[in-house]
Amino acid sequence: MRQAYKKMKIRNEMEYKAVMERIEELLPLVNDDTPSDDRNLIELDLLSGLASEYEDEAFPVKTPDLVSVLKLRMYELGLNQLKLSEILGVSPSRISDYLTGRCEPTLKVARKMSQKLGIDANIVLGL
Numbered sequence: 001m002r003q004a005y006k007k008m009k010i011r012n013e014m015e016y017k018a019v020m021e022r023i024e025e026l027l028p029l030v031n032d033d034t035p036s037d038d039r040n041l042i043e044l045d046l047l048s049g050l051a052s053e054y055e056d057e058a059f060p061v062k063t064p065d066l067v068s069v070l071k072l073r074m075y076e077l078g079l080n081q082l083k084l085s086e087i088l089g090v091s092p093s094r095i096s097d098y099l100t101g102r103c104e105p106t107l108k109v110a111r112k113m114s115q116k117l118g119i120d121a122n123i124v125l126g127l
Contacts, residue, residue, distance in 0.1 A: 010054035019051050066123055067101050073117045088112050 010016050026044040034041045074084055081099070085092040088109055097103040105113060110124040121127075 008050060010050050013058075016051065016054050016058070019047050019054075023047050023051065064123060066104070066119075066126065067099060069119055069123050070098060070113070070117075073119060077117070087116055 010019060023044060026040050026047070029040040030038065030044055074080070079087070081092050081095045085095045088095070088105075089112065090109055094103075098105060104110075104126070105124070110121075113119050113124050114121045
């Protein structure tokens with residue numbers, strides 16, 4: 001049975017919806033105490049793997065860009081452009097340039113963004 005599922009792949013949204021419906025049916029039938037050789041648990045595990053593979057291909061998660069993350073972090077911390085400029089040691093107009101995407105931060109400012117705002121260095125550096 002496992003070999004048959006390993007060769008299978010969800011090919012379209014209709015198949016994906018059918019698999020998700022079956023997963024919903026199986027969820028109430030298993031719990032943490034369900035033996036690992038239980039047919040429902042095995043089927044749930046296999047279908048979940050198929051659904052996960054399809055989701056990775058059909059709904060890829062993109063890395064957020066610096067502008068979006070910077071705006072979100074400002075909102076979360078209750079910062080305006082003036083306060084952010086003080087934290088990063090740049091002018092308010094430079095913050096405006098960052099927020100509109102007109103320019104990118106220098107390595108020194110990028111380091112401060114990562115350290116002081118808790119923004120992942122890969123996002124700050126565009127990696």
